[in-house]
Amino acid sequence: MLVAILGLFAFTTTNYSGGYDIGDVATDFKLENIDGKMVSLSDFKDAKGFIVIFTCNTCPYAVAYEDRVEALNKKYASKGYPVVAIMPNNTDVKPGDNMDAMKARAKSKGFTFPYLMDKGQKIYPQYGATKTPHVYVLEKTSKGNIVKYIGAIDDNYKDANAVNQKYVEDAVDALLAGEEVKEPKTRAIGCSIKV
Amino acid sequence: MKPIILILVLFVFSCKEAPTEIVEVNETIDENSKGIELEIKDYVDIEPYLNIKDDNVYVVNFWATWCAPCVKELPFFEQLGKNFKDNNVKVVLISLDFPNHYESKLIPFIEKNKLQSKILVLDDPDMNSWIPKVSADWEGAIPATIIYNKDKKQFYEQSFTYEELKTEVNKFLN
Numbered sequence: 001m002l003v004a005i006l007g008l009f010a011f012t013t014t015n016y017s018g019g020y021d022i023g024d025v026a027t028d029f030k031l032e033n034i035d036g037k038m039v040s041l042s043d044f045k046d047a048k049g050f051i052v053i054f055t056c057n058t059c060p061y062a063v064a065y066e067d068r069v070e071a072l073n074k075k076y077a078s079k080g081y082p083v084v085a086i087m088p089n090n091t092d093v094k095p096g097d098n099m100d101a102m103k104a105r106a107k108s109k110g111f112t113f114p115y116l117m118d119k120g121q122k123i124y125p126q127y128g129a130t131k132t133p134h135v136y137v138l139e140k141t142s143k144g145n146i147v148k149y150i151g152a153i154d155d156n157y158k159d160a161n162a163v164n165q166k167y168v169e170d171a172v173d174a175l176l177a178g179e180e181v182k183e184p185k186t187r188a189i190g191c192s193i194k195v
Numbered sequence: 196m197k198p199i200i201l202i203l204v205l206f207v208f209s210c211k212e213a214p215t216e217i218v219e220v221n222e223t224i225d226e227n228s229k230g231i232e233l234e235i236k237d238y239v240d241i242e243p244y245l246n247i248k249d250d251n252v253y254v255v256n257f258w259a260t261w262c263a264p265c266v267k268e269l270p271f272f273e274q275l276g277k278n279f280k281d282n283n284v285k286v287v288l289i290s291l292d293f294p295n296h297y298e299s300k301l302i303p304f305i306e307k308n309k310l311q312s313k314i315l316v317l318d319d320p321d322m323n324s325w326i327p328k329v330s331a332d333w334e335g336a337i338p339a340t341i342i343y344n345k346d347k348k349q350f351y352e353q354s355f356t357y358e359e360l361k362t363e364v365n366k367f368l369n
Binding site: 059060064093094130131151152155156157158159162164165167186187188189190191192193194 | 257259261262263264291293294320321322323324326327333334335336337338352354
């Protein structure tokens with residue numbers, strides 16, 4: 001039985017190679033926020049784009065970046081690029097990521113961005129997120145929300161003060177300036193999304 | 196200092212007859228100390244372990260104590276190292292634990308589980324610079340595993356059961 005479950009786990013984590021690449025149109029969604037309301041990207045009428053971050057409570061890398069995610073929202077929501085955080089894990093596997101835990105975390109950290117539950121885990125596979133944290137910067141256009149950046153928040157999870165490259169900020173700054181994103185894809189270690 | 200350690204390790208790896216190999220010199224300095232001295236490295240120092248050209252099969256697993264699926268599959272890697280010892284299969288466990296958890300979590304975990312495999316600790320925060328060097332296919336999720344010998348290399352961004360691990364390793368033994 002255990003072997004069967006583990007086998008299933010291995011299967012489901014390795015056998016999708018889908019997901020977005022730069023230039024693809026990202027799907028919208030309708031997911032429950034920590035305040036009980038349903039949130040879609042289309043609700044943000046004035047947004048120029050989005051910083052979509054797949055993240056959670058229980059991954060140490062996600063936790064290491066919590067304050068920086070909040071700072072991103074503070075800096076860019078008013079400029080038209082709000083943070084929209086999505087929790088992709090199966091909460092049966094990770095109870096520490098359930099809605100009550102998400103609410104508690106958001107309250108204690110004072111999150112000002114929506115923190116949504118990917119209930120049914122339908123959204124993260126479409127994006128191709130594999131881990132937390134995993135960032136997608138989208139630019140709103142007449143054709144839809146175009147993926148402009150995929151990857152890490154910056155180049156030093158350990159120490160925000162030792163960061164050399166702020167990948168997400170650089171990407172959003174470029175988009176705000178009407179320029180191309182110079183480094184559109186980066187990688188970082190993260191926690192595999194729990195299925 | 197570093198090159199000397201590296202040469203020693205390579206020597207141990209390449210010496211088939213070495214008894215219970217991989218007993219590191221720096222771990223046995225003080226017989227009375229039950230503490231474990233971690234080998235903490237940046238990527239440049241880790242890279243040679245991913246490219247050893249000898250007659251062994253290397254199974255290199257990236258893990259961390261906070262990663263539940265990693266912890267779940269770790270006994271299978273230990274078991275593999277034990278059961279395939281005579282087939283020249285070497286298991287290397289590369290921990291990605293955070294530095295502030297070395298003393299509080301990683302060392303106690305190694306002691307509690309009496310891990311026998313070679314253990315290295317990778318502390319290199321500029322992940323975007325080295326992840327693609329480990330594998331072009333690696334998105335960055337762990338657990339992740341590389342199995343290789345001098346002829347071929349395969350990367351797996353997934354969890355393993357013991358049977359799956361055995362099946363993959365056997366592909367390198369034939």
